């Protein structure tokens with residue numbers, strides 16, 4: 001036998017590879033902690049000082065990434081011969097350098113553009129419609145509250161228009177430079193453009209086709225819901241504003257981007273004499289606080305035998321909007337790469353919608369916790385869509401009337417077909433309405449990165465997609481003077497978006513698998529339909545979910561999906577099964593009202609000219625100059 005100190009050559013190579021990767025892993029995590037901390041400081045307190053510190057830290061981190069990448073490259077030709085797939089996969093991921101491949105001055109410009117666009121978005125304020133002297137309204141909580149609660153057509157139009165005037169329009173030129181530098185970085189990484197580089201984590205060369213197929217399967221259900229909601233909005237606002245066969249004006253849907261129509265549930269509820277399922281009033285009357293909302297979410301994870309939040313989480317998270325300073329209020333979850341410090345930053349309001357967002361963000365942290373001991377190269381979702389799905393899966397259980405009764409937010413559950421339709425409609429107003437939006441954001445961006453959409457067509461290409469997929473239109477005509485994509489966080493924030501579309505499909509596949517494990521769903525038992533399942537306190541379900549989350553990105557996502565659900569493919573039939581009773585009801589209801597399914601228009605939604613509007617005509621200019629325009633009744 002060979003003495004144990006004499007290894008074969010391949011065993012020696014494997015031993016060296018392990019030591020090499022471990023050393024990079026330790027150093028990489030330390031560098032990541034420093035960079036993340038300065039990013040947190042900027043995002044939670046936007047000042048010149050924090051911006052500078054963040055810019056410096058980003059350059060320093062890029063230097064480390066470049067050094068690590070050059071050391072990995074020295075293993076080219078060797079790492080591919082390793083027998084252990086776990087090691088090979090780490091080398092594969094670490095062979096992609098990212099934007100750090102840019103020359104330093106380009107990278108500095110790129111980073112500053114992203115920070116500048118984010119700052120414009122996060123600090124934008126507009127003048128109040130009713131009181132044009134007050135010009136300090138912010139997106140959170142002011143504008144989201146108006147979009148949620150106002151039923152004043154003109155006030156909604158003012159807010160919708162002015163938000164875009166003070167955000168998207170102001171970063172259009174930044175974005176031009178950003179796209180060029182992003183594509184330069186992509187090419188340095190061997191990709192044709194940044195859109196292709198963004199799809200790399202999905203490890204599939206049929207990914208775009210698979211997405212198109214999913215949308216085809218889901219579009220019919222969306223069209224039925226769209227027709228039904230259009231009728232309800234026509235009843236509310238009149239045929240002049242909401243026509244029988246036309247697209248829906250985008251500012252009437254309860255949300256600044258028309259991505260979630262949950263806040264117009266009161267206008268659309270099918271059976272008004274049945275209990276409303278928006279438990280916001282109960283949350284307020286029971287004295288819910290943001291802290292209580294986070295603890296409620298944590299309790300759900302713990303009831304599934306998943307991991308509790310560490311002390312640092314409660315110590316350092318920001319869960320209520322701090323007063324007296326600018327910050328990025330858009331909710332986010334943070335992993336500080338040290339298996340200790342995990343945070344959420346959220347300007348939480350006491351509403352049901354925010355309770356769902358709390359679960360969404362906590363889902364990210366739970367994933368961070370489940371894979372915290374993996375090598376850094378594997379500390380990601382199996383694909384980015386999986387990361388977006390974790391919290392939403394739990395929220396599917398929390399949203400059920402049965403669960404809301406359990407936690408005292410409903411005092412009775414009516415178990416009858418009409419109550420069922422009311423519930424399914426409330427779910428569809430956030431889950432089905434989101435699908436075309438979740439798909440089109442990166443359809444637009446992929447075409448921008450690939451050059452298929454030219455700079456002069458950016459805004460009208462956006463409205464083509466918004467019209468074609470969502471069946472909505474801008475309340476006022478748009479032009480290439482505007483840049484409406486820039487009014488949505490993820491564009492200035494440079495966060496890919498297709499992950500959310502993937503999540504909204506796979507979260508129902510996860511839900512179904514977990515409900516079977518929890519004994520809460522049985523396809524053959526009509527008393528246990530998928531939409532009534534609540535997995536809370538099921539350790540079988542929790543352990544199965546945990547087993548998948550612990551893989552991080554160490555396995556290709558079809559394998560991770562198979563471990564949990566038994567299938568290797570994204571499958572739209574599960575979300576359609578969940579909403580089946582509603583789909584049948586909508587088809588009948590639309591038929592009964594002779595509703596036109598789909599939309600058409602001969603309006604020009606967006607002109608390709610640059611129609612420059614003078615500031616006066618656009619802004620609710622302060623009354624100090626005596627002329628109040630666009631501000632409604634003085």
Ligand SMILES: C[C@H](N[C@H](C(=O)O)[C@@H]1CCCN1C(=O)[C@@H](N)CC(=O)O)C(=O)N1CCC[C@H]1C(=O)O
Pocket residue numbers: 259330331332333334357360361364387388493495500
């Ligand atoms: C409210 C939520 N904020 C994002 C999220 O939580 O995904 C934030 C901002 C961008 C990335 N991000 C993170 O927190 C990441 N660090 C998570 C990770 O680690 O991958 C969000 O943007 N959502 C939720 C529903 C649809 C979409 C929207 O609101 O349009």
Ligand SMILES: [Zn+2]
Pocket residue numbers: 360364387388
């Ligand atoms: Zn998310």
